Amino acid sequence: MKKLILLFLIIQSIGVNAQIKNGPMVGYSEMKEVMLWVQTEKPAKVKFVYWEQGTPEKKMTTDEIVTNKRNAFVAKIVCDQVTMGKKYAYEVFVDNKKIARNYPLSFQTQELWQYRKDPASFKFAFGSCNYINEAETDRPGRPYGGYNEIFKSIYDKKPDFMIWGGDNNYYREADWNTRTGMIHRNTHSRNVPELQPLLGNTHHYAIWDDHDYGSNDSDRSFWMKDTSLEIFKLFWANPNYIFKDQACTGTFQWGDVQFFMLDDRWFKAPNENFTGDRDYYGKKQLTWLIDALTGSSATFKVIVTGGQIVNPAKVFENMSNYEAERQELLKKITDAKIKGVLFFTGDRHHTVLQKLDRSGANYPLYDLTVSPLTSGPAKPVKEEDNSPIVEGTLFTERNFALCEVSGTLKDRVLKISIMDSKGVQKWTRDIKASELK
Template sequence: MNRKFYTKSTLILLFALFLSASISAQIKSGPMLGYSEMKEVLVWVQTEKAAKVEIKYWDKESDGKTKFTSDAVLTEKKSGFIAKIIADQVSMSKKYTYEVWLDGKKINFDYPLEFQTQKLWQFRTDPPSFSFVFGSCNYINEEATDRPGRPYGGADEIYKTIYDAKPDFMLWGGDNFYYREADWNTRTGMMHRNTHSRSVKSIQPLLANTHHYAIWDDHDYGPNDSDRSWVNKHTTLEMFKLFWGNPNFTFPNEAMTGQFQWGDVEFFLMDDRWFKAPNGLEDATKDYWGQKQMNWLLDALTTSKAPFKIVVNGGQVLNPAKIFENMSNYEAERNQLLAELQKRKIGGVIFLSGDRHTSSFWKLDRPGTYPLYDLTVSPFTAGPADVHALDKNSVLVPGTMTAKRAFSKLSVSGDAKNRELKIQLFDHTGVELWNQILKANDLK
């Protein structure tokens, strides 16, 4: 009879391999809710290693006996072990409880997991009231790659404050994390930075229970002040599409431009990096959004019937100060935008912007038509900046310039003929710093 004899070290190795194989895959980050529509919802999950991921979900108002199960998604290393799961057995105007299952085993969380579908209100009722949170500049510290000295990021309790505010969705306004020197030259580095930033423990309840949409700005696109010349922009676009759950992308294989609707409000997500000419280029007609993107935006705004048409951009649009990367530095394109909005008689346009590490509210009066507004909210957790002297100009709404970590909650309410938008700015602890109210009837 043949017998096999194993050394002690061999037995230890075999036991370790058995133990490793028997350990179930775990969640690295998420779940995170992506877009919500009437007929489907996207749920994003990142696992520690290859796994079969699925969700089970049921109407929150039911007894939970009727559960739906999503199609399973297999995660793999080349896509960051990320699963994008579609809940497609949903009904309109519902809230759902959901579970995450890995390799046939339910994963337990110490916070609830819920998502919602949008309401079918058209031709039936007044549009629904809803709220969303907006902000930008979210820096997550990592000692190995941070610059020496005092950590730049802080106040991550802001995530719980936002969670407690219970918005229907969250709109990330760029610089949602910061690529470092060790990251931006390789796909491996970019994958690490996205994963590291998404895995922060304190943000997980917010990710799991609030729907998320995003644009980018320079720091989550490439190096500081990156423009159309950035050599690795196709890789950063791949990362953006992997790590966010936006419903669409306007241009195949270029830019993160897109659009979505919540209730009766439309949101236009602009890319201020992909087509942008270098800041230092001395050309009076140099591109900011670029004509392809500009034409799309103007046509989409012209087509829209929304009472509020919210244009989301990384940098400020209305501030006339030609500082940093404001659109005012790209004067020809800014003039074209303002002229076309007036020529086409497009009502209800409001801009949301970030980048500046200060928050502010801007009002640009226009002869013969309604004023335009630009809400700048920055930063979430990155370091606040000093107020620039040139920001103190006639377009700045007095009392709104704030150099604190902050976020804005925007609430839409009113019947179909009297919609209003309440804008509140809160510091990271939830203290209201100021508020403004805009009425759709005044934006015509």
């Protein structure tokens, strides 16, 4: 009899856990609220219960919402009873039943440090190009994706947050022409067992590139761009979108570092169209960026975008292929005397740090390219032999960056460490804020 009861409880537990398809995932963190995300298997009522770590007797509950097919069974719910600078544990309830996970669930709020003390040290992960294999839609032959254990390696480093730098999933031919296909691809790419603990305990921010926007090298002419933006917003939990119904441009701050998430697809002219406005970011987005950089008091101002900016080689989809706008961007940064700017980019399926010395500027511009997470690696091409690569920083295997910001406010340092899929450090470099003035 006891065995039958135990079997029933196991079956019941499996049935309850099957209510969750993906997640939960921790989205943006601010001082007064945090967003949580989860995707259920079928229509369900969802809520989160959370409490400050160490005080489980003082539990708080979010609003309850109902997932449905139209919203891909996704729930995005704000935790708005939080306190600044605290760490929390949380649980997810589906149809009033707590869903157990075999790993802890936690999030944190940002600290109010301004005018009070030096900002705290923090660390974050960065990567791009995440291809999750699917036999029925992948090209024949050797699987292109692999090494999903990289997500456990990132989780084990305990970053405060992770930035996804584009090509966060890869739409296939069966996906990009329909909303159904886009929902399937995002759902499938997030349904990776090794990824779930990272989703549940690390805050996540994202920008897209061509493969999670549309087809390969897709641009402003992409016929499903409105739908693609809708699905991007559904599957990520960024804090803001500057242009609302256009582009996924946004910004967020962590400590004394501000991140500017730039969309290199929505306004971008086709690669082969050399007539009319040959936009990369477009005038509207570029104007916002310079205004936002000028008004920012952040120590480091990190521009996160899909394609390389500093690299002068006109290969693939580097911004150098749009030379007029690239020169305009670099000139405006110089003319406005904006301090602390550096670029974080992806796309290229290898990792490298490039350093551009600028005429008339007080400091060089760095471009950290980190790629791929799980996609197939690739090497630079011959045309890049003279690119301003920092010696010893080229890495051509699957990897991620672990970045740590530390030091007093007047002497902050950004330490970049490149880790392979097993979490082994391959190289490290320090960039001091004093070097970017």
